[in-house]
Amino acid sequence: MTLAILCSGQGRQHREMFALTGDAPEAAYLFAYATTLLGGKDPREFVRDEPDEALHRNRAGQILCTLQPLAAASALGDVVPRGFIIAGYSVGEVAAWGVGGLFDAIATLDQVARRAEAMDAATQAGDGLIFVRGLSPDEVGRLCERHGAAIAIVNPGDAFVIGGDREVLGRIAADARAMRAARIVALPVEVASHTKRLAGASVVFRETLRLAPAVFPPRTGARILSGIDAAPVVSLETGLDKLAAQISHTVQWADCLQACVEAGATGFLELGPGHALSGMAAEIAPGVPARSLDDFRSLQGVRAWVARH
Structure with a gap:
């Protein structure tokens, strides 16, 4: 029996995201450390008190969405079996390295903060992401080529995240509606993640990762998947190369989920926030x-559910 753990990306932050983990004594040190990264604001108060715009700013969002799976893993460490499969969606891939035991939890939060800062420095004003479902890969590829955008994430079921300038994304959305796409949503993200527009951030983050204390193979025995090709991490340096490259390369999330299935997953547990990844699974x-x-x-x-699956 093999558990597949999924670490969520940005976009699903909500007021009650720490309802289960916020009082877990095993995670108290993580909330205390994240407070220092959020300018002295406790993350549990941050999600309750700050306006929605603040929850979705790139740096804060990445920290919050990494803290949640790390806190959950700390609280559930006594029941999660060795040898689990783990994959992370966008920034969730960095969290997956922490949950999987390649980085310790504090180092993971530090790396995510540095990652967000590198992305913000490389971002052009007006960049963003949209979600499009119901067009074929070829149709979406042609739309991106025509308008100068790029596919950022490939999800199951002909669902895609597209990155670029907001004006360009608006034109893609209009064309996609004319082509009868089933769903089009502007995402609350202020960067064109996983596109070549952030190539500079990949370079900066790779240099940051050179100083990161990492353990390989992980003590948990986890199989950690790389987002850009769904391949398991089999060497530390190659894994770090891919982790940095992911900022500016398409995330093959559908392939990651399929790789979990092919590795024998008997259950998927998304650590949140949100339900998007478990729904895709x-x-x-x-x-x-x-x-x-x-x-x-x-x-x-x-804990009871994990024990069964």
């Missing part, structure tokens, strides 16, 4: 149980 592998931390009312409920 259910879509790609309907016979495999898939849940998100946000589905549960208590950590004890999560």
